[in-house]
Amino acid sequence: MKRSKLKLEDFELIDKWNELIRHISSIEHEVFLNAKGNVAAGIRLRHALVDARKMLNEIKKRTLLTDKERKFKRHKDNVENS
8 A cells, every 4th residue: 555645634634533532532421420320411422422423424524525536636647647
């Protein structure tokens, strides 16, 4: 596999991923509280999971966009070099 230098977009994706990991870590306590029967913790957990889903969707959109841009650039370079 060819290694390339990371670009700004790559760091943005990594930052978003780390933000998601921090978010998930921050709600771990709510999972255990809810498992013990704390109803309020369950409400907080569900709200936090909605936020996590939004973060996941943002990551998914960024990866799809980045992949499309790279594919287009590769195609464009191949056409120019032909």
